[in-house]
Amino acid sequence: xxxxxxxxxxxxxxxxxxxxxxxxxxxxxxxxxxxxxxxxxxxxxxxxxxxxxxxxxxxxxxxxxxxxxxxxxxxxxxxxxxxxxxxxxxxxxxxxxxxxxxxxxxxxxxxxxxxxxxxxxxxxxxxxxxxxxxxxxxxxxxxxxxxxxxxxxxxxxxxxxxxxxxxxxxxxxxxxxxxxxxxxxxxxxxxxxxxxxxxxxxxxxxxxxxxxxxxxxxxxxxxxxxxxxxxxxxxxxxxxxxxxxxxxxxxxxxxxxxxxxxxxxxxxxxxxxxxxxxxxxxxxxxxxxxxxxxxxxxxxxxxxxxxxxxxxxxxxxxxxxxxxxxxxxxxxxxxxxxxxxxxxxxxxxxxxxxxxxxxxxxxxxxxxxxxxxxxxxxxxxxxxxxxxxxxxxxxxxxxxxxxxxxxx
Numbered sequence: 001x002x003x004x005x006x007x008x009x010x011x012x013x014x015x016x017x018x019x020x021x022x023x024x025x026x027x028x029x030x031x032x033x034x035x036x037x038x039x040x041x042x043x044x045x046x047x048x049x050x051x052x053x054x055x056x057x058x059x060x061x062x063x064x065x066x067x068x069x070x071x072x073x074x075x076x077x078x079x080x081x082x083x084x085x086x087x088x089x090x091x092x093x094x095x096x097x098x099x100x101x102x103x104x105x106x107x108x109x110x111x112x113x114x115x116x117x118x119x120x121x122x123x124x125x126x127x128x129x130x131x132x133x134x135x136x137x138x139x140x141x142x143x144x145x146x147x148x149x150x151x152x153x154x155x156x157x158x159x160x161x162x163x164x165x166x167x168x169x170x171x172x173x174x175x176x177x178x179x180x181x182x183x184x185x186x187x188x189x190x191x192x193x194x195x196x197x198x199x200x201x202x203x204x205x206x207x208x209x210x211x212x213x214x215x216x217x218x219x220x221x222x223x224x225x226x227x228x229x230x231x232x233x234x235x236x237x238x239x240x241x242x243x244x245x246x247x248x249x250x251x252x253x254x255x256x257x258x259x260x261x262x263x264x265x266x267x268x269x270x271x272x273x274x275x276x277x278x279x280x281x282x283x284x285x286x287x288x289x290x291x292x293x294x295x296x297x298x299x300x301x302x303x304x305x306x307x308x309x310x311x312x313x314x315x316x317x318x319x320x321x322x323x324x325x326x327x328x329x330x331x332x333x334x335x336x337x338x339x340x341x342x343x344x345x346x347x348x349x350x351x352x353x354x355x356x357x358x359x360x361x362x363x364x365x366x367x368x369x370x371x372x373x374x375x376x377x378x379x380x381x382x383x384x385x386x387x388x389x390x391x392x393x394x395x396x397x398x399x400x401x402x403x404x405x406x407x408x
Contacts, residue, residue: 013040014370018196021046021102022079023086023095025053027152027178028136028213029108030075031185036104036192037078038363038372044098044388045076045379049083049408052381066355073358073378077350081379082388083408090407092117097392100127103206104192108136111146121208132195132206134188140212150213152178159217164224167239184216246292246299247271250329251307251315258312261325265289274322275306336361352377382408 015036022033023046030045030053037043047053055072063070082098085091096119099105105124107114114120114135121133135141138150156162156174166173191209199206218225227235227243235243240250240259247262262271265288272281280286280302285295292299307315312328319326330338336347336359348362363372385408389399402408 012370013038013372014367016040016370018042018103019101020044020104020106021095021098022106023047023084024106024108024136026055026108027075027181028184028188028211029106030055031182032134032136032188032192033079033106034075034077035185035189038374039365040370040372041104043079044102044384045079045081046084046086046095046098047081047381049085049382049406052081052083056381063352063355063358066352068352068355068358068378073352073355074360076378077360077374078376079379080376080384080388081382082385083382084385085407086117086119088405088407090402090405092119094389094394094402094407095119096124096127098388099124099131101392102128102131103196104132104134106134106136106188106192110149111137111141125206128206130199130204130206132192132199132209134192134209134211136184136188136211136213138213140215141210145214152181152213155180155213155217159214160221160224161217164235164237166237168237170237170239172237179220180213180217183220184211184213187211187216187219241300244293245289246296247303249300251304253307253310253312253315256312257329258307258310258315258319259327259329260307260315260319263289267324268292270322270324271319274318274324275303277306348374350374350377353380 018036018041020033020036020041020043022029022043024030024033025047033043033045045053051057053072053076055075056069058071059069061070062068063073084094086095099119115123121131121135124133125131137146138155139145139148153174156165156179157172159180161179162172162174165175188209188211191211195207195209224235227233240257242248245261245263247260250257250259260271262268268286268289269281272278280299284291286292286299310318316326316328328334335341341347344362344366346362346364347359349357349359352358358377360374363374365372386399389402389408394402399408
């Protein structure tokens with residue numbers, strides 16, 4: 001990457017020319033790899049020959065009439081798939097060859113496994129000192145729980161998220177997507193880009209990155225954690241409400257629910273006007289947000305009764321007409337039919353060799369000169385093995401020998 005010149009107005013993405021060797025599976029790592037691919041990097045996805053990434057088999061659902069798992073398709077676009085058996089020395093030697101020219105290596109094997117195969121950071125950086133080596137685990141590389149397996153569901157519970165998610169008097173509830181996996185993927189992407197920046201403007205050497213799901217959950221707690229640090233009182237579940245702003249919550253309507261957010265005094269005035277309840281604005285019990293929070297047990301029942309006389313469409317229109325943030329609760333169909341989502345390119349599609357045209361969420365990063373994009377389909381297992389190995393100097397005889405020895 002260093003010193004390469006290219007057209008800054010091209011459509012390759014800001015990371016064009018960067019090579020990422022991604023041997024991660026399931027979600028956090030592949031999500032990170034997809035982001036780097038969206039940004040233009042050449043992401044080489046390393047998979048086991050006997051089935052590959054296990055999310056290829058996480059069905060149902062498959063994509064429409066194909067055999068392709070929707071889960072796998074969601075996080076593996078803009079990559080090339082190479083099958084490589086790291087349980088064999090021949091496979092590991094191919095991996096070392098690829099890693100010698102890579103800018104980034106990404107994996108989520110258990111702690112110690114890559115070192116056991118002589119593929120750890122210390123092994124690979126001898127041949128490639130500029131390598132940025134990113135390791136994602138459940139609990140990190142040190143500490144008493146370093147060897148424990150982890151999944152998003154476990155970390156949402158262990159990391160505190162379930163303690164603040166769900167109805168006040170109800171059972172704990174997980175966030176609807178695997179949020180700690182996704183957040184770790186985001187943190188990994190951020191860390192990789194920071195390490196690449198430091199490499200480019202430092203002495204040219206890479207470094208090792210250690211990311212964990214539990215660390216990500218602890219970081220994501222943000223203001224909920226600070227409420228605890230500030231008061232000594234752990235915050236609890238509040239359903240569709242928030243602890244320190246009123247009204248800022250989900251309200252039942254005549255036919256469904258509406259979400260209404262009033263986080264400022266100007267909006268409180270607009271909100272009362274929208275409801276034709278200026279008397280609430282004049283009530284000293286509700287004069288400021290601090291007053292409204294202190295008197296929420298009085299105010300919220302009044303507002304719930306008032307809003308329950310409206311349909312969701314009526315109350316949302318009424319609020320938006322007075323510049324108060326409000327929305328219905330959209331399902332996935334409503335989200336991806338949303339005109340703003342369409343306008344921003346967040347409903348994308350790509351041609352797939354077995355599933356046809358595959359629709360998926362678009363890229364949420366917008367650049368004025370080097371746009372990120374959905375360029376290539378989530379690859380079939382081993383679709384690019386021969387292509388990539390040929391790029392690294394392997395001839396037909398060597399590739400045939402590797403296949404015969406179950407290395408690829």
